[in-house]
Amino acid sequence: MRRQPLVTLTTDIGSAYAAQMKAVLARRLPPGSVVDLAHDLRPHAVGEAAFLLRAMAVGFPPGTVHVAVIDPGVGGSRAPIAIGCADGSRLVGPDNGVLMPLAEALGRPRVFRIDRARLGSIGRVGTTFDGRDLFAPAAALLATGTRPARLGPPHRPVRYAVPVPELTATRAVGEVVHADRFGNLVTNVPTAWLPDDVRSVGVALGTGRSRRLPLARSYVELGTGHLGVLGSSFGLLELAVAEGSAARRLRANVGSPVRFERLRRA
Amino acid sequence: MRRQPLVTLTTDIGSAYAAQMKAVLARRLPPGSVVDLAHDLRPHAVGEAAFLLRAMAVGFPPGTVHVAVIDPGVGGSRAPIAIGCADGSRLVGPDNGVLMPLAEALGRPRVFRIDRARLGSIGRVGTTFDGRDLFAPAAALLATGTRPARLGPPHRPVRYAVPVPELTATRAVGEVVHADRFGNLVTNVPTAWLPDDVRSVGVALGTGRSRRLPLARSYVELGTGHLGVLGSSFGLLELAVAEGSAARRLRANVGSPVRFERLRRA
Amino acid sequence: MRRQPLVTLTTDIGSAYAAQMKAVLARRLPPGSVVDLAHDLRPHAVGEAAFLLRAMAVGFPPGTVHVAVIDPGVGGSRAPIAIGCADGSRLVGPDNGVLMPLAEALGRPRVFRIDRARLGSIGRVGTTFDGRDLFAPAAALLATGTRPARLGPPHRPVRYAVPVPELTATRAVGEVVHADRFGNLVTNVPTAWLPDDVRSVGVALGTGRSRRLPLARSYVELGTGHLGVLGSSFGLLELAVAEGSAARRLRANVGSPVRFERLRRA
Numbered sequence: 161m162r163r164q165p166l167v168t169l170t171t172d173i174g175s176a177y178a179a180q181m182k183a184v185l186a187r188r189l190p191p192g193s194v195v196d197l198a199h200d201l202r203p204h205a206v207g208e209a210a211f212l213l214r215a216m217a218v219g220f221p222p223g224t225v226h227v228a229v230i231d232p233g234v235g236g237s238r239a240p241i242a243i244g245c246a247d248g249s250r251l252v253g254p255d256n257g258v259l260m261p262l263a264e265a266l267g268r269p270r271v272f273r274i275d276r277a278r279l280g281s282i283g284r285v286g287t288t289f290d291g292r293d294l295f296a297p298a299a300a301l302l303a304t305g306t307r308p309a310r311l312g313p314p315h316r317p318v319r320y321a322v323p324v325p326e327l328t329a330t331r332a333v334g335e336v337v338h339a340d341r342f343g344n345l346v347t348n349v350p351t352a353w354l355p356d357d358v359r360s361v362g363v364a365l366g367t368g369r370s371r372r373l374p375l376a377r378s379y380v381e382l383g384t385g386h387l388g389v390l391g392s393s394f395g396l397l398e399l400a401v402a403e404g405s406a407a408r409r410l411r412a413n414v415g416s417p418v419r420f421e422r423l424r425r426a
Numbered sequence: 427m428r429r430q431p432l433v434t435l436t437t438d439i440g441s442a443y444a445a446q447m448k449a450v451l452a453r454r455l456p457p458g459s460v461v462d463l464a465h466d467l468r469p470h471a472v473g474e475a476a477f478l479l480r481a482m483a484v485g486f487p488p489g490t491v492h493v494a495v496i497d498p499g500v501g502g503s504r505a506p507i508a509i510g511c512a513d514g515s516r517l518v519g520p521d522n523g524v525l526m527p528l529a530e531a532l533g534r535p536r537v538f539r540i541d542r543a544r545l546g547s548i549g550r551v552g553t554t555f556d557g558r559d560l561f562a563p564a565a566a567l568l569a570t571g572t573r574p575a576r577l578g579p580p581h582r583p584v585r586y587a588v589p590v591p592e593l594t595a596t597r598a599v600g601e602v603v604h605a606d607r608f609g610n611l612v613t614n615v616p617t618a619w620l621p622d623d624v625r626s627v628g629v630a631l632g633t634g635r636s637r638r639l640p641l642a643r644s645y646v647e648l649g650t651g652h653l654g655v656l657g658s659s660f661g662l663l664e665l666a667v668a669e670g671s672a673a674r675r676l677r678a679n680v681g682s683p684v685r686f687e688r689l690r691r692a
Numbered sequence: 693m694r695r696q697p698l699v700t701l702t703t704d705i706g707s708a709y710a711a712q713m714k715a716v717l718a719r720r721l722p723p724g725s726v727v728d729l730a731h732d733l734r735p736h737a738v739g740e741a742a743f744l745l746r747a748m749a750v751g752f753p754p755g756t757v758h759v760a761v762i763d764p765g766v767g768g769s770r771a772p773i774a775i776g777c778a779d780g781s782r783l784v785g786p787d788n789g790v791l792m793p794l795a796e797a798l799g800r801p802r803v804f805r806i807d808r809a810r811l812g813s814i815g816r817v818g819t820t821f822d823g824r825d826l827f828a829p830a831a832a833l834l835a836t837g838t839r840p841a842r843l844g845p846p847h848r849p850v851r852y853a854v855p856v857p858e859l860t861a862t863r864a865v866g867e868v869v870h871a872d873r874f875g876n877l878v879t880n881v882p883t884a885w886l887p888d889d890v891r892s893v894g895v896a897l898g899t900g901r902s903r904r905l906p907l908a909r910s911y912v913e914l915g916t917g918h919l920g921v922l923g924s925s926f927g928l929l930e931l932a933v934a935e936g937s938a939a940r941r942l943r944a945n946v947g948s949p950v951r952f953e954r955l956r957r958a
Contacts, residue, residue: 166723168711174607176478177659179434179463183485191432192458192724195714198707203608204669212708219715232669235644287644289659341706342735378767378819393709393821403736403764440873441730442744443925445700448727449751457698458724469874470935498935501910553910555925 165303167194168220170213171229172201173291180289181227184282184296189303195220204232206258208414210320211337214261215394220249226262227291227299228253235287240274240294241315244308252299254290257320272308273315274298325349332420337396339413343405346398347418351391354422361389362421363399365412370421379403389420433460433565434486436479437495438467439557446555447493450548450562455569461486470498472524474680476586477603480527481660488513493557493565494524501553506540506560507581510574518565520556523586538574539581540564591615598686603662605679609671612664613684617657620688627655628687629665631678636687645669655686699726699831700752702745703761704733705823712821713759716814716828721835727752736764738790740946742852743869746793747926754779759823759831760790767819772806772826773847776840784831786822789852804840805847806830857881864952869928871945875937878930879950883923886954893921894953895931897944902953911935921952 167185171178178199185194197216201209209230217226231238231254243251243259246267251259252274263269276283276294279301284293298311325334325348332353338346354361354375362370375389376382379402382390387409392398397420399406407413433451437444444465451460463482467475475496483492497504497520509517509525512533517525518540529535542549542560545567550559564577591600591614598619604612620627620641628636641655642648645668648656653675658664663686665672673679699717703710710731717726729748733741741762749758763770763786775783775791778799783791784806795801808815808826811833816825830843857866857880864885870878886893886907894902907921908914911934914922919941924930929952931938939945 164723166718170711175462175464175466176482177606179436179461179482180485180659182461182463183482186432186461186490187485187487190458190723191430191456192722194461195711195718195726196462196707196728197711197714200707216708216711216715219712219719221719224718233646236646286659288656288664292659340709380765380768390820393712393818393824398820441728441732442748443872445702445727445729445748446751446925448729449748452698452727452756453751453753456724457696457722460727462728466873499912502912552925554922554930558925 164190164193165223165225166220167225167227167299167303168197168217169194169199169227169229170197170201170209170216171199171291172203172205172209173199173229175199177289177291180292181229181296184292185300188282188300193303201230202414204230205414206230206232206256206320207323208338210258210261210322213258214265217262218265222247222249225250225252225299225303227295228258229291229295230258231256231290234290238318239315240290240298241317242272242274242298242302242308242311244270250302250308252295252302255315255317257318260317260319261322270308271315271317273312275312278311323348327353330422334418336412336414336416336418338394339407343407344392344398344400345406345410345412345416346392346394346396349397349418349420351395351397353420354397358422360423362423363389364419364421365410366417370419372423430456430459431489431491431569432486433491433493433569434463434483435460435465435493436463436467436475436482437465437557438469438471438475439465439495441465443555443557446558447495447562450558451566454548454566459569467496468680470496471680472496472498472522472586473589474604476524476527476588479524480531483528484531486515488515491516491518491565491569492528493561494519495557495561496524497522497556500556504584505581506556506564507583508538508540508564508568508574508577510536516568516574518561518568521581521583523584526583526585527588536574537581537583539578541578544577589614593619596688600684602678602680602682602684604660605673609673610658610664610666611672611676611678611682612658612660612662615663615684615686617661617663619686620663624688626689628689629655630685630687631676632683636685638689696722696725697755697757697835698752699757699759699835700729700749701726701731701759702729702733702741702748703731703823704735704737704741705731705761707731709821709823712824713761713828716824717832720814720832725835733762734946736762737946738762738764738788738852739855740870742790742793742854745790746797749794750797752781754781757782757784757831757835758794759827760785761823761827762786762790763788763822766822770850771847772822772830773849774804774806774830774834774840774843776802782834782840784827784834787847787849789850792849792851793854802840803847803849805844807844810843855880859885862954866950868944868946868948868950870926871939875939876924876930876932877938877942877944877948878924878926878928881929881950881952883927883929885952886929890954892955894955895921896951896953897942898949902951904955
């Protein structure tokens with residue numbers, strides 16, 4: 161028996177619009193098929209959403225259908241796309257880069273431009289809410305066996321500029337790619353850039369001088385109220401205040417440039 | 427095989443109170459039966475909730491049980507009601523108007539006043555949280571086959587005053603009925619009131635003079651940071667700032683009066 | 693046929709981290725197994741979370757697996773624990789007290805320290821996100837039939853200091869244990885402490901003089917905008933402003949001391 165795949169939803173549109181997508185899916189899929197990942201992502205923050213979508217969705221079972229609606233370009237010229245990946249997972253969303261880090265992590269993405277006409281009566285015409293009118297219908301079809309190639313012609317996706325850190329033996333220049341609800345600032349510098357045995361690191365926001373901050377294994381080791389650097393659960397260096405907010409302390413946010421420096425006497 | 431119906435939940439009570447409703451439902455219904463629509467609606471905003479409930483729930487499969495808990499009158503004289511509709515859908519909630527736009531959209535509503543005594547051991551006595559003590563138990567019974575008429579006597583519902591716009595050939599006087607998380611202001615004036623070919627429209631908040639605003643098909647067409655008018659996904663005219671907040675720009679919110687005027691040289 | 697148990701999730705980590713826990717569970721459990729209770733609890737507020745977890749989870753069917761991730765001590769010396777209860781329910785989370793009120797309500801808790809090595813390939817090594825790396829894997833094993841004792845050795849849990857009110861015939865000295873999204877302030881003083889027939893009660897925040905407040909059966913009875921005392925849905929006395937916020941009116945929050953006094957002429 162082939163198990164019915166799950167459909168995950170990741171959006172910045174809030175619960176009330178997302179509910180309208182669930183209605184479309186509920187008409188076609190068995191109970192329990194839809195999994196909410198997040199509907200409260202920072203509005204229009206395509207880069208942060210791409211980062212989070214990869215982290216959230218990559219662990220789901222092969223064959224899952226992942227829908228992402230962070231879509232400031234809705235109604236414009238950006239294409240709606242469906243992607244088939246090596247493990248049988250399918251992705252649906254706008255061609256603005258939000259799907260690509262996940263697609264590449266899932267392997268060998270084949271991208272198709274969704275043709276609204278091929279969605280049949282389940283699709284709707286509209287210019288402001290493709291989540292309901294186009295992406296949810298496409299996801300319902302994919303979850304019930306339609307192949308991505310049946311939704312439209314092959315498409316060359318826009319690749320969103322994922323911020324890549326500059327790494328040398330002594331310096332890493334990157335930026336904040338995610339601020340979580342605790343105020344932890346996750347950067348794009350891999351934790352593995354630092355040797356295991358260092359206990360402190362130089363950190364600068366922007367172009368200023370760096371200051372020495374402790375490198376801790378956990379918030380507890382950092383100590384309540386103290387600012388430091390941790391290896392985050394994303395495998396990336398994170399600035400954190402234990403039981404506090406690094407975002408507030410440092411007045412930094414997604415996009416803030418960060419520089420790490422290895423120190424002599426670590 | 428008759429499929430077990432879904433139960434949707436729409437509330438302003440937050441996740442922790444809603445979880446207590448889910449516990450009641452989990453005792454009676456199979457896994458996956460419950461669908462969260464929204465638990466973060468504006469507190470006590472019955473009119474906006476009625477508007478959103480209709481938009482969110484109307485697309486669910488026939489036979490679904492929809493529960494709404496926006497209930498500032500809990501413990502007072504307002505009746506708890508259950509409604510059966512033409513397509514077999516059932517609605518449960520307080521008789522304060524929140525259910526009626528959906529009920530009328532689903533067709534031929536028959537309304538019954540829920541008698542707490544008929545809920546049996548699944549119900550509880552209380553005066554501050556009927557969502558858990560009365561509406562979730564009623565929904566569990568309806569979803570497992572009890573007919574609405576079995577929950578209590580026929581009831582004539584209070585009709586909440588849905589704000590109806592005044593429409594003439596040249597002017598539409600309405601109000602904001604929903605502000606979404608982007609700050610888009612959805613009015614109660616149908617998009618269809620405007621001819622397809624106009625490109626701008628006069629808009630006034632309150633009783634002041636109107637100013638000419640562009641009528642755009644999408645946020646992209648409006649242009650980042652620009653204020654204008656769109657046909658929203660609700661089929662109603664919306665004031666929006668592309669990638670910004672019309673609510674903040676205009677200092678307007680749900681209930682703000684809006685006047686649209688057709689312009690000579692559109 | 694033994695029904696697959698539900699897994700409930702209660703966290704302060706926000707939707708995006710919680711989604712990573714859902715991915716772990718989705719790989720092992722059938723669709724519809726996971727129920728979100730709350731992911732927006734006050735960050736690091738272990739005591740309030742313990743209070744809410746008990747209220748939310750206690751009504752779920754026997755045998756449910758309840759996971760709680762309010763875990764400021766992650767990566768430190770606090771143990772990860774799994775608990776088996778009298779009704780067959782299982783609890784998973786950090787040993788910081790968050791699980792204990794629920795465990796005691798469910799009866800005869802047997803507590804085991806989770807040994808990461810026993811989670812097999814489903815577990816991951818990490819120091820900042822045991823929700824994904826350890827608790828979700830443990831929950832997946834428990835939900836698929838592994839007994840709690842198989843996850844590690846017996847463990848004597850830390851008992852979080854649940855604030856116990858001092859009750860005499862005339863005075864009750866307690867504190868606020870939960871502030872909900874309406875601004876209602878739920879205290880730890882049982883509603884049953886007050887006789888049924890009183891209509892007002894003396895209330896003081898902190899050590900100041902008390903003032904007479906009405907004791908109402910419902911927000912409606914209190915009257916819009918009025919401050920008073922109610923018997924909350926938790927069975928505890930609550931300070932409330934009908935359709936307003938007692939938290940704002942009184943500038944009080946979780947932890948604020950509250951004193952109730954029986955008045956002569958109630």
